[in-house]
Amino acid sequence: MEETIKFQLNGKKTEATIDPTQTLLWVLRNHFGLTGTKFGCGMGSCGACTVLIDNEPVRSCQLSVGDVAGKNVVTIEGLATNGKLHPVQKAFAEHDALQCGFCTPGMIMNATGLLLKNPLPTTQEIMDGMENNLCRCAAHLRIVEAVQTASKEMKGGK
Numbered sequence: 001m002e003e004t005i006k007f008q009l010n011g012k013k014t015e016a017t018i019d020p021t022q023t024l025l026w027v028l029r030n031h032f033g034l035t036g037t038k039f040g041c042g043m044g045s046c047g048a049c050t051v052l053i054d055n056e057p058v059r060s061c062q063l064s065v066g067d068v069a070g071k072n073v074v075t076i077e078g079l080a081t082n083g084k085l086h087p088v089q090k091a092f093a094e095h096d097a098l099q100c101g102f103c104t105p106g107m108i109m110n111a112t113g114l115l116l117k118n119p120l121p122t123t124q125e126i127m128d129g130m131e132n133n134l135c136r137c138a139a140h141l142r143i144v145e146a147v148q149t150a151s152k153e154m155k156g157g158k
């Protein structure tokens with residue numbers, strides 16, 4: 001049965017009248033047309049579907065949309081402000097930290113959540129924080145470098 005779920009999406013109050021058991025990933029992509037969030041494994045294993053919920057990186061394939069009622073959801077489409085890339089997006093571009101790009105939105109959202117919690121992570125902390133996001137193109141080294149650069153630019157977190 002459908003319900004109206006209200007939440008904040010990329011900085012705006014929003015609502016969807018929808019089956020609350022649908023996954024957040026499905027709703028973002030198919031109801032809101034936000035296809036930046038990717039369907040990889042659908043099983044919580046790859047991280048391609050990562051979004052921020054109340055600043056925490058969460059796998060949107062593992063969450064029902066009903067669970068985000070009243071929460072603040074940010075997707076890759078909501079990171080840039082006033083046409084200016086977020087420091088993590090900018091650093092990924094500068095370091096060419098991608099190949100096919102399929103894992104990239106999830107990587108960027110996970111890295112953003114990591115830097116919000118720990119603005120000056122060590123290399124090991126970056127590797128540990130990113131290791132459960134999978135990149136089949138093996139861009140991991142450049143991804144770690146990008147997160148280091150973003151950390152310097154964010155200095156203290158934004």
Ligand code: FES
Pocket residue numbers: 038039040041042043044045046047048049050059060061062
């Ligand atoms: Fe959600 Fe892989 S699609 S973790």
Ligand code: FES
Pocket residue numbers: 097098099100101102103104134135136137138139
């Ligand atoms: Fe292709 Fe990571 S850039 S999966």
